[in-house]
Amino acid sequence: MARPTPIDMAHHPHLSGLFAPQREEVDVRGLEIVGELPDDLHGSYLRNGPNPRFDPIGSYVYPIDGDGMVHRVELTDGTARYTNRFVRTPNVLAEEKAGRALWSGLTDPYFPPAEEVGPDLANTIRELPDINVIRHGGRLLALAEAAPPYALGSDLETLGRETFDGALPVGLTAHPKVDPRTGEMVSFCYVLDAPYLTWSVIGADGTVTRGPTPVDGADRPLMIHDMALTERYVVLILAPFVFELGRIFTGASPLDWQPELGVRIALIPRDGSAIQWHTTDAFWVWHTANAFDLPDGSVAVDYVEWQYPGGLVDSADPNPSALRRAVIGRNGITRTTLHERNIEFPRVDDRRLTETHRVVATVGESGATELPPGDADALFWFDVAAGTESVWLGGSLAPGEPAYLPSSNGGPGYWGTIATDRNDLTSWFLVFPAEDPASGPLTRVRLPIRVPAGLHGAWIPAS
16 A cells, blocks of 8 residues: 555644644753742643654544653742653654654554564554553553553653553553552553453552453443543443444544444442443543442442544534533433533542542633634533532633642642643643632743643652
8 A cells, every 4th residue: 555645734623733743852940930839739740642753644633643742840849840752652763763754543544564664563553652641650651542551761761661561461541540549550451352341450569460351241342531440340431432443444434433332331340240231322431530439339420421422423413511420320320410511631639539529620612712623711620519610711821631739738739731822832831729720820830842732641749
């Protein structure tokens, strides 16, 4: 098959403007701070996201294409430092040697031949540890959709593919959950062949305590982006987004939305006992906020619900989002709306994972102006107990996913995010007071280069 042609970057909505790839790598100390950094905030905010090393060829579908670039904002003793690095997979290294893109997008049937990339990489797909970043068990990991993560060093340099001493050769999800009580990191991974879906557990010390365990009852290859965790259960929402690889050779996406299949939700006991399966009508979920056990034995999950995976499904049907709660138990599944907003990336204080929470933070659209998919102009904080919301309107600033930043002295803490100004494309790290986030940022840290919009981040307290 002939090598695909380059993509018109200037006219692609997710390769231009706020989303344009950042090719520069820097390490800058003494950043400009507008306002004052709280004296009880010490640590680093890290964010990973799709960032093609070279201009893509063939196809590019946000957010499933693009190389990883990890950005770090370190806050300590009233000062700020910014560092960014590409995640250098073998694919990126081969392209750097060639000086151009060699692999096409995931929805394109082209694969580079041996004469271009050597026998080991010939006819392989691009590795994409470009979605999330997490620290656990002494490892800093750049996470892919459903593949082995890549370990990073203290300067964000790429150390290599991480398989946990061979115990997790297939990999992890982009959204493993860490139980704050036990320190365990629980994950899942989907594959295209039977058993289709596995789950695993990594102890607080980084040792795998449960290797890949098949999810009994998983009967077809599905895309499952996120999970939830309670004290008793791993919660997997299996929406009907089915891999049909033969479609790629007809020019169609390898993923097919099949709403007639409905949604299946698996409650997987963490003690390894029998899985409980529950069914309901079709919907799509990219991200969960949190889950927790209820006194009657059922499970509550807060998540952002869509009618279908917009951007990946060709449909003109309306696709509103909403923050919803699903209660799953012996009476089936009950879904109720907590708040109706065009939102995504729901986050809670990570110290509340597996337990009840009060506030869910999200990024979304105010409705004041029409924005392209993936863009945002507001942050929302929903009090799910009181049924109220707080809103910060970004104006010309396009904010990203918010993360909770704990206080080092037990105070109420903060929320942080990276935002980019649409007018001059400067990027900032913003710090909001958790007690009154709608009052706006206490602190704005000017970043030395633009950070492309999306995707996920984490706060790592100073040790």
